[in-house]
Amino acid sequence: MIKVAFLDRDGVINIDYGYVVMREQFEFMDGVFTVCRLLRDLNYELIVITNQSGIARGYYSEQDFLDLTAWMCEQFQSQGVPLLDVFYCPHHPEATISNYRQNCRCRKPSPGMIEQACEKYSIDLQNSILIGDKISDMQAAKAVGIGKFYFLGKEDIEKQLAVSARVDNLLQLKYLIAK
Numbered sequence: 001m002i003k004v005a006f007l008d009r010d011g012v013i014n015i016d017y018g019y020v021v022m023r024e025q026f027e028f029m030d031g032v033f034t035v036c037r038l039l040r041d042l043n044y045e046l047i048v049i050t051n052q053s054g055i056a057r058g059y060y061s062e063q064d065f066l067d068l069t070a071w072m073c074e075q076f077q078s079q080g081v082p083l084l085d086v087f088y089c090p091h092h093p094e095a096t097i098s099n100y101r102q103n104c105r106c107r108k109p110s111p112g113m114i115e116q117a118c119e120k121y122s123i124d125l126q127n128s129i130l131i132g133d134k135i136s137d138m139q140a141a142k143a144v145g146i147g148k149f150y151f152l153g154k155e156d157i158e159k160q161l162a163v164s165a166r167v168d169n170l171l172q173l174k175y176l177i178a179k
């Protein structure tokens with residue numbers, strides 16, 4: 001079994017400017033590659049799980065998202081921290097594009113993307129971690145029993161969801177994960 005670091009995309013890997021779909025809009029968060037190198041050194045595989053309601057809302061196409069994702073994966077590879085996989089949810093219950101209008105199991109806070117990863121790979125969830133910037137990320141981690149989940153942001157949610165830690169920036173994770 002492998003242990004995995006599940007990473008949200010917008011707000012963890014890149015600055016969340018809202019519906020980021022072009023390379024020119026995609027700005028990596030400070031410290032993301034440093035933290036990912038540490039995770040790889042600690043034998044974590046890296047998997048991205050991301051809600052992408054911009055597809056359902058018609059802001060960009062699924063192909064636009066896939067093109068940007070391929071570029072993002074190339075950037076990780078060039079930094080020596082390859083991603084094992086990327087799982088995404090293109091749905092939204094109030095989508096303007098009817099094909100994507102649904103209450104699905106893959107959209108966080110539901111744990112469907114993590115479950116999909118577990119179906120594809122033999123993952124030890126108890127020894128895995130999740131890093132996210134929204135309460136829905138933490139809820140998905142808790143729902144499937146991920147061992148540790150870290151909240152990146154200013155909001156005080158530790159007591160609500162018993163997160164492993166709340167951090168203001170990714171580099172603070174270096175000290176928590178290495179323990």
